[in-house]
Amino acid sequence: xxxxxxxxAFLSELEKxxxxxxxxxxxxxxxxxxxxxxxxHAAIMALxxxxxxxxxxxxxxxxxxxxxxxxDIVEIDAGDSFFTDGVAREAVERAEESGARRIFGxxxxxxxxxxxxxxxxxxxxxxxxxxxxxxxDRLQPLLGHLATAPAGENPxxxxxxxxxxxxxxxxxxxxxxxxLTLDLIRKSVERGLYLDE
Amino acid sequence: xxxxxxxxAFLSELEKxxxxxxxxxxxxxxxxxxxxxxxxHAAIMALxxxxxxxxxxxxxxxxxxxxxxxxDIVEIDAGDSFFTDGVAREAVERAEESGARRIFGxxxxxxxxxxxxxxxxxxxxxxxxxxxxxxxDRLQPLLGHLATAPAGENPxxxxxxxxxxxxxxxxxxxxxxxxLTLDLIRKSVERGLYLDE
Numbered sequence: 186x187x188x189x190x191x192x193x194a195f196l197s198e199l200e201k202x203x204x205x206x207x208x209x210x211x212x213x214x215x216x217x218x219x220x221x222x223x224x225x226h227a228a229i230m231a232l233x234x235x236x237x238x239x240x241x242x243x244x245x246x247x248x249x250x251x252x253x254x255x256x257d258i259v260e261i262d263a264g265d266s267f268f269t270d271g272v273a274r275e276a277v278e279r280a281e282e283s284g285a286r287r288i289f290g291x292x293x294x295x296x297x298x299x300x301x302x303x304x305x306x307x308x309x310x311x312x313x314x315x316x317x318x319x320x321x322d323r324l325q326p327l328l329g330h331l332a333t334a335p336a337g338e339n340p341x342x343x344x345x346x347x348x349x350x351x352x353x354x355x356x357x358x359x360x361x362x363x364x365l366t367l368d369l370i371r372k373s374v375e376r377g378l379y380l381d382e
Numbered sequence: 383x384x385x386x387x388x389x390x391a392f393l394s395e396l397e398k399x400x401x402x403x404x405x406x407x408x409x410x411x412x413x414x415x416x417x418x419x420x421x422x423h424a425a426i427m428a429l430x431x432x433x434x435x436x437x438x439x440x441x442x443x444x445x446x447x448x449x450x451x452x453x454d455i456v457e458i459d460a461g462d463s464f465f466t467d468g469v470a471r472e473a474v475e476r477a478e479e480s481g482a483r484r485i486f487g488x489x490x491x492x493x494x495x496x497x498x499x500x501x502x503x504x505x506x507x508x509x510x511x512x513x514x515x516x517x518x519d520r521l522q523p524l525l526g527h528l529a530t531a532p533a534g535e536n537p538x539x540x541x542x543x544x545x546x547x548x549x550x551x552x553x554x555x556x557x558x559x560x561x562l563t564l565d566l567i568r569k570s571v572e573r574g575l576y577l578d579e
Contacts, residue, residue, distance in 0.1 A: 188433075189434065189562065192430050192431060193525065195430070196423070196426070196427055196430065196525055197525060197528070197529040199423060199426065200408065200409045200423075200526065200529045200530055201409060203408045203409070203415065203419045204408060204409060204410070211397065211400045211401060212397045212398060212400070212401060213401070216413070218400065219419070221418075221419040221422045221423065222400045222416070222418040222419055222422070224422050225418045225419070225421050225422035225425070225451065226393070226396060226397075226418065228422070228425070228451055229393070229396065229451050229452065230393055232448065232451070233389050233392070233393065233489070233493060234389060236385075237386070247444035247447070250444070250447065250448075250451075251429065251447075254422065254425055254426050254429070254447075255426065292430070296430060328390065328393055328394060329397065331394070332394040332397045333397055365386065
C-alpha cells in the first residue's frame with residue numbers, strides 16, 4: 186500500500202462521521218446534527234472567537250482549528266455521548282482510545298503520529314491550543330441549541346445548573362469565554378430550553 | 383450591536399449550510415451530503431494531501447484550510463449547483479456574490495473583510511493557496527462518490543469524459559493531484575458510476 190492509498194482509505198473512512206448523530210437538531214428539526222457538521226462549525230467558531238481570549242497571541246489558531254477538525258473522528262467507533270446518557274466515562278475513554286488507534290492507524294506513519302498527537306493533546310485539554318479548542322467545543326452546542334431548538338423545548342428537563350456544571354471548565358480558559366458561556370445559557374433559559382434552577 | 387453579537391449572528395446563520403444538499407449521498411444513502419459536511423471533509427483532505435504537490439512549501443496550508451472552511455457559505459443564499467443542473471453560470475455567480483456580501487456582512491468589519499477576501503481569492507482560484515483549495519474541492523466529491531454510491535448507480539448517465547472535463551483544472555495544479563483525479567475517475571468507471579466514454 187502506498188502512502189496515498191493509506192490517505193484515501195482514511196479519508197473514505199471519514200464518511201462515517203457524517204452518520205454519528207449528536208443531541209442537537211438542525212434548523213427545522215428534520216434530523217439531528219452530526220459530528221462532521223459540528224466539527225466544521227466549531228472550527229469556524231474557533232477562527233472567529235480567538236480575539237475573545239485574554240492573550241490570543243498565546244494560541245496557535247491553526248493548530249486549534251486542526252484539533253477541532255479531527256477531535257471527534259474517534260466517535261466513528263465510540264459514538265457521541267452526552268452527560269445524560271449514563272454511560273460510564275471510563276468505558277467511553279477506552280472506546281475512544283481504541284478508535285483513535287484504529288482510525289488514525291489507517292494513515293501513513295508521519296500523519297498517523299501527527300493526528301493522533303493532536304487528538305491526544307485536545308483530549309487532555311492542557312496546552313493553550315487544546316484548552317481553547319475544548320472551550321469552543323463546549324460553546325458550539327450551546328449556540329447551536331439556541332439557534333435550532335423551538336422555544337420551550339426541553340424534553341430532558343435540563344436545568345441551568347446542570348449545563349453550567351457541564352461547561353464549568355470554560356471558566357479557566359478566559360473570563361470573556363466564560364461570560365459568553367453564561368450569556369448563552371442565560372438566553373437558553375429565557376427561551377425555555379433549560380429550567381431556571 | 384457589539385462585535386460579539388455580530389459574530390454570534392454570523393455563527394448562528396451558519397446553521398443553514400447544514401441544510402444545503404449536494405448531489406452525493408451519505409453512506410447507506412439515507413440522505414444527501416450537505417455543504418457543511420463537505421467543507422469539513424475537504425478541509426481535512428487539504429491537510430493530508432498537500433505533500434502530493436510538487437512544491438508544497440509554496441502553499442500556506444492553514445490559509446487553504448480556512449478557504450475550504452468558508453468556501454461554500456455563500457450557498458446559504460445561492461444553493462449548490464451541479465453542471466447537469468443547466469443553471470446559467472452567470473446567475474449563480476451573481477447569487478453567490480450577493481450571498482457573500484449579505485452573510486459575511488453579518489460579521490464585524492475586520493473579520494468581514496478577511497472572510498470575504500478569502501472567499502473571493504478562493505473563487506478566483508489564482509493564488510497558490512486558492513488553486514490548491516479548489517483542486518481539493520474538486521477531489522472531495524469524487525472520493526465521496528466512490529466511497530458512498532452503490533456499485534453501478536449512475537442515474538444521470540454521467541460519462542467519464544464529462545467528469546474529466548469538469549475536473550480538468552486540476553491538471554495545472556500539480557501532476558500528482560491530476561494523476562489522483564484521473565485515478566479516482568478510473569476507479570469510479572470500474573465501479574459503474576460513470577459510463578466508459
